[in-house]
Amino acid sequence: MVNRDNFLQGEELDHKLRVYTDITQLIASPENPTPLVRVNRINPNKDFQIYLKLERYNPFGSVKDRIVYQMLKALDIGDMTVIEPSSGNTGIALACVANALGIPIEIVVPEKIPEEKKVMLRFLGAKLMEADDALCPVFPSEGARGLVNAVIKSPATKGNYTSPNQYENKLNVEAHYRTTGPEIWQQTHGKVSYFFAGFGTCGTISGIGKYLKEKNPGVKIIGVEPASQDHKLPGMKRITGLAEEYVPTILDSSVIDDIVAVTDDDAYGIAMELARKDGIPVGPTTGAMLYVAMRYARSNKGLAVVISPDDAFKYASFYQNFL
């Protein structure tokens, strides 16, 4: 049985000296934001400054740390095992928080995520299942989601598992509305005029988009998606053309001003250029969003923030094919 007292966030902590009583206290918040770093050498337009919100500085290495803590905290776990579909980052964050709380965890990942992420999940002791994207006709192209759905609903396993279900969990959106959005607003002194994020579970773009639009309806929220369903941008989803029943229910499309598609080559290319010219090692999905921001920089003025969900290190084997 999970003891909710185990959730220690809120106990005495010191962000200035960085002394903590629990690893989850390091999860970013407006009092302890992840860094916002300006892109310099690869962006020639000084009238359109681009900042990266580096979510790798969360304790478990990605933007998903923010949502996992909130979702797990609210879940009625009892003696059940937690199971979740993940392209890696949510799984890693879930495994870390669950380990700290003594909760058994199983993660279902798409087969084609980088080996680095699978190794990390095994390293963390999570039970790992791999699912082919085409595994389930009920969730076409999303076998991992289908498999978790089946584990939760099958008569033989029902009652033994529970899932945070990041695709439908409003806390996914709320975590960003309460933390990432306010951080960006504070860090830019309210000057942010463009925000770029990808579509995945859609919690990031919906939560941050909602917050920024409330602060300034003129802020443009730009959604980035892969140019095709068959892509090498783990965690990113192509929304265009997707049947409505497969679009994450938490997506708030009312906050989105534009949707731009990016190819793998463009995403990996700009990510490598960023690493080589600005010294910032980001993952390929950041590359996709940055590519779109750079296109906007050609003909717009303003201050742009690009969410950078994680880092380059988890994708070394993928980058190898683009070197």
Place this chain on the structure above:
Amino acid sequence: MNSEYDLSGFICPLSLVKAVTVIDNLGDGEVVKLILGDSDSLKSVVGELKVRNIRPSFVKDGENRFVLTITK
């Protein structure tokens, strides 16, 4: 050795994952019965067997009970 695996408590695609594990561990000439509990599971498992060039014999044993007998 003949065996029977009751997978009727698992819905698709968990039933398929379980069935694949059984099939992967079959020895040559071995016969197994897979019992499935819904038509989606039946469709998925039959599709997988087709890919592997395995032709099952099929019996509908009740409203939601499908028995596939396969020989590798």
